[in-house]
Amino acid sequence: MQLEIRNLAKLYDEKRGLAPTSFDVGKGELIAIVGHNGAGKSTLLKMLASWILPDGGSVKFDGIDLKNRTAVVRKVGFIPEVPNLFDFFSVEYNLKLFAALSQTPFQRVEEILNEFNLIPFRKSKVQALSKGLKQRVNIGRALLSNPSVLLLDEPTSGLDFEMTRETYRLMSAMHGDGKTIIFTSHRPEEIKNLATRIMLLHEGKLIFDGSPEEYFRSESHEKLYAW
Amino acid sequence: MRNILLLAFNDLAIALKNKTFILILFIPLFVFVSLNLIDRTDAGANIVKIGLMQGYAYAPEITRSISAAEKIIAVTWIQNENEGMQLLKDRKIDGILTGNEAAPGSLALLVLKKESLHTIAIVQSFSALQKAAEGRGPDWITGIISLHQGDIQRQTLPTWILMLVLLIGFIILPAQVAEEKEKKLLLALLQTPIHEVQWLIAKLILGMVLIISAVLLLHLLGNFGPVHLFDYIAFIIAGSFCFSAYGIFLGFLCRNQASARTLGVIFYLPHLLPSAMSDVSQKLTAVAPLLPSYQLYKPLQAILLEDGSMASMSFDWIYLVLLGSLMFYLSYFLMKRRWLM
Structure with a gap:
């Protein structure tokens, strides 16, 4: 198994957060996590991305404990809902900064710019981009170190x-x-073929x-709309 | 080391983009220009400008002496008290000689502020004039030797340095840390294999570079050079380390920039005022040593104004380094806990 999640929990209050949850994820799966707002979808993903610390439980990526963050981050790319880029700077600057910090050759930045059709925007400041373009840069950044697991x-x-x-x-x-992909969505119908x-x-x-x-x-599925 | 430099350069680039650097360089420039306007060194600056009431009957020896001392006292005749008040407020005269209602037959000096250097200068000039007119010998005290050397620019230098250090430590750095938290940029950086300590060291470098640049500019503009240069540098480094780490810690206590600025001001003023004003109040002198800012202010004052050396100030230096280290550790602890991220 690529991901082993055991009793992972984070409770904000009785109804918010994530109750102890266990599941495995195999290589190459594309998992959609659905549910209403406050169901715990983002909490789960943020714990897998080390954005928030769990109250309990464990997560292993390819056998490496999530607590070993610097080793795990090379295997996982996280794309948050709101793009978190350095707005003052260009698309290219952002990608090169994160490539340098991930010890990824700048050749990979060129590949990402090409792959995501960002060449025309490479010198544009992030703050001038549309939300869709920012999200593309965000996804591109997450793929810089070629992680095997992507969380969206x-x-x-x-x-x-x-x-x-x-x-x-x-x-x-x-x-x-x-790549193994886990993402959250409000709209199951949209992703049933994905x-x-x-x-x-x-x-x-869960x-x-x-x-x-x-x-x-x-x-x-029926209940989702009744709740 | 590579990651620290990358992060530090990124922080400095942000400081350039968001005009923090301009603010940091503007303050010393503004201080220098303002102090130059205050601290006049030309011959005219030593002349006492006195107003005499046209309708008042001054004793003839007084008017005679004043007229004879035209090199040190310039007289402006004024029609009435209102005109005199206006000239005083406009700083066109330093004082008015008028009748003393409390002691008829004698004179009173009307000035803007009783406790000011100008007032002392006027009283000294007239005292000298009176003694010369009466043919008396010199005063018991014929000179004043100040422990604090230099003109007003140099004397206020420790206050300006403290103000800059605290401004960067308590206002600029917490806001920058909180902004990175608010925009989830710190979490984005933590998606790379950097270590939390590397990020913290880069932020320390930013704070120290900003502080040292501002202090350096202040010295270059004023052409000030401390006698014990090594001791001075050691205190600037210890102070910039301490208050940069303090500022980073404050940034971690806040969720966003707005709250970081508020918290910063709450810390800034109580650290600045008691230390900077400790010289003018016995009560503040008693309170100020309880503040870490005083452990920087006092040695800076001693080194810059009294030619002091570090030998007698090792406690202050160790205090600053230990407090900075404690703040650094607390920031690391909060960062590991993803506090308010």
Whole structure:
């Protein structure tokens, strides 16, 4: 298993956070975590990305404990809902800074700029870019060190139809390259042809974990709209 | 080391982009220009400008003596008290000689501030004039030797340095740390294999570079050079380390820039005022040593104004380094806990 998650928990209050949760993730899976706001989706992803510390439990990436952050970050790329880039600086500066800190050759920056159609914007300041373009830079940055696992928190939040389709196309392409992807979404219908596995969280508890076919046949899907 | 330098250069680039550097260089420049306006060294600066009331009957020996002393006293005749007040407020005269209602037949000196250098100068000039007119010998005290050397620019230098150190430590650095937290930039950096300590050292470098640049500019503009240069540098480094680490810690206590600025001001003023004003108040002199800012201010004052050396100030230096180290550790602890991130 590429990811082993055991009793991972973070409780803000009775209904917010994540109750002790365990699951495994195999290499090459594309997992959609669905649920309402406050269900614990982002909390789960942020714990996997070391953004927040869990109250308990353990996470192992390829057998390496998450507590060993500097070793794990090379294996994981996290793309938060709101792009977090140095706004004052250009796209190229941002990518080169993170490449240098990750000890990634600058050749990889050129590859990312090409791959994500960012060449025309390489000298543009991030603050001048649209949200869709910022998200593309954000995804590109996460891929600099070629991580085997990608975590995307609400990757299509605030994007128009065209950009949402583009983001899903990118995710599909990355999955095609053999990457393991876990992302969160409010809209299961949108990702039923994308995900290979769906997990449903409700009030911090994992209440469904299965294939998209099983999910859309299950009561859980119906309940999601009733809650 | 490579990561520390990369992060430090990035921080300095941010400081350039968000005009922090301009602010840091502007303050010494502004201080220098303002002090130059105050501290006049030309011949005219030593002349006492006195106002005499046209309708008042001054004793003839007084007017005669004043007229004879035209090199040290310039007389302006004024129509009435209102005109005199206006001239005083406009700083066109230093004082008015008028009748003393409390002691009829004698004179009173009307000035803007009783406790000022100008007032002392006027009283000294008139005392000398009176003694000369009456043919008396010199005063018991014929000169004043100050422990604090130099003109007003040099005498106020420790205060300006303290102000700059605290401004960078308590206002600029906490805001920058909180901004990186607020925009999740710190978390983005922690998605790379950098260590938390490397990020903290880079922030320390930023604070110390800003402080040292500002202090250096202040010295270059004023052409001040301490006698014990090594001791002075040692204190500037210890002070910039201590208050940069303190500022980083304050930044970690805040979720966003706005709260960091508020907290910064809450720390800035109580650290600045008691130390900087400790010379003019016995109560503040008693309170100030309780503040870390005083452990920087006092040695700077001693080195710059009294030619003091570090030998008698090792406690202050160790205090600053230990406090800085404690703040650095607390920042590291909060960073590891992802405090308010």
